[in-house]
Amino acid sequence: MICDETADVTIKERMTFCIRYIEIEGFVTKEDFLVFTELKSNTGTSVAEAIDEELKTLGLNYQYLCGQGYDGGSNMAGRFKGVQALILGKQPLSIYIHCFSHSLNLCVSKSCDTPITRNMVGVVRSVSTFLTASANRNSSIEEAISRLPFTESKKTKLKAMWPTRWVERHDTLITFKELLVPIVTLLDELSSSHETNAETASKPCMFSSAVRRGDFVVALATAANCFSLTLTLSEQPQSPNMDLTAALNHVNVVLEVFNNIRTDSEIEFGSIFEDAVKLAENIGSVIAMPTTISTQTKRDNVPASNAEEYFRRTVFLPVVDRFIAELETRFSHHIAT
Incomplete structure (x- = not known):
């Protein structure tokens, strides 16, 4: 899953939530389930809770999650209370990747x-x-x-x-x-x-x-x-x-x-x-x-x-x-x- 957040014209925080998955037939990588979610705050806990709700809505289980990609902000990449750390607590195999484009x-x-x-x-x-x-x-x-x-x-x-x-x-x-x-x-x-x-x-x-x-x-x-x-x-x-x-x-x-x-x-x-x-x-x-x-x-x-x-x-x-x-x-x- 790939997530990013920004403020819209009404100065409200919104999160872009994207799922990237493998289609078994042909083993083709695809991106789907693009969702825009309003955030109450941009803390790591709040974003992690929003992600949890979106996964439940889509009927997806953490056991299939193999990677997570965000920017390098402390609320997302923090080792203890960042989103990636909270998600790793639920699925240790979901490797965190700092967004390549953001790094560049x-x-x-x-x-x-x-x-x-x-x-x-x-x-x-x-x-x-x-x-x-x-x-x-x-x-x-x-x-x-x-x-x-x-x-x-x-x-x-x-x-x-x-x-x-x-x-x-x-x-x-x-x-x-x-x-x-x-x-x-x-x-x-x-x-x-x-x-x-x-x-x-x-x-x-x-x-x-x-x-x-x-x-x-x-x-x-x-x-x-x-x-x-x-x-x-x-x-x-x-x-x-x-x-x-x-x-x-x-x-x-x-x-x-x-x-x-x-x-x-x-x-x-x-x-x-x-x-x-x-x-x-x-x-x-x-x-x-x-x-x-x-x-x-x-x-x-x-x-x-x-x-x-x-x-x-x-x-x-x-x-x-x-x-x-x-x-x-x-x-x-x-x-x-």
Whole structure:
């Protein structure tokens, strides 16, 4: 059984309850019995009681339960009073699996927690929301894309960024990088237009300055490159025929790729930085190393002889190292299982 909980529009906790089972004829794995149950509270005991009621309603017995999958919250994964512990007390063979997608979600979010990368993600989210929130601006970005035939991207629409689902941000960041030139072109047009709406007139000017910053362009190119490696990792394990062993093999492959990138960091980042420099030139910007002094405390002040070395140490290496550490840590439970 697979469970998750969220609040609906009335701010009431509801639990999604899904049963995955084997059909004896042909031994085909199927998912069924999708139920939405209102929860009185989200404590482990309350959720376990709701699950117990649903199983009774469906006429299912705990003796047939062989696995349970939730997120890693303390109310679900707690060793003593968590849902998985309470269910294990009734059926010791019901192995708890931390949701694979949630584990990857935590890996990606923590890996982008460095200041420069975090700020870049915030700017992308604000710009994406601003341009996609209005039907007029949405059509304007599509028009700007069509007017720039030299854009290599096949994307024609900008995607808004999910607030919590980091694994859904792969497409947003990759698309934003590919469409950066038409995005900047549209922001410049909006900032110089005679728009009477104060929000529409002022925000494009701020956004245009933010996306032209050298650290923003480098962080965007770095994140897009790393996310391109984890994109298949977020898609393939959702296949109905995927099992835990095969999914972990995908993790090990991606982890090996990240370790190789870390070993050859100068060569790997060299191509990323070259791509970032070309991208900056296309939007009328220059990537330069900020001034560093010995008493600097408010930003990264690493020693470097040029801009490439500076951003490799302040942007690229922290993100790659965090990706490696998070993948090894978050999936250690899956390996143990």
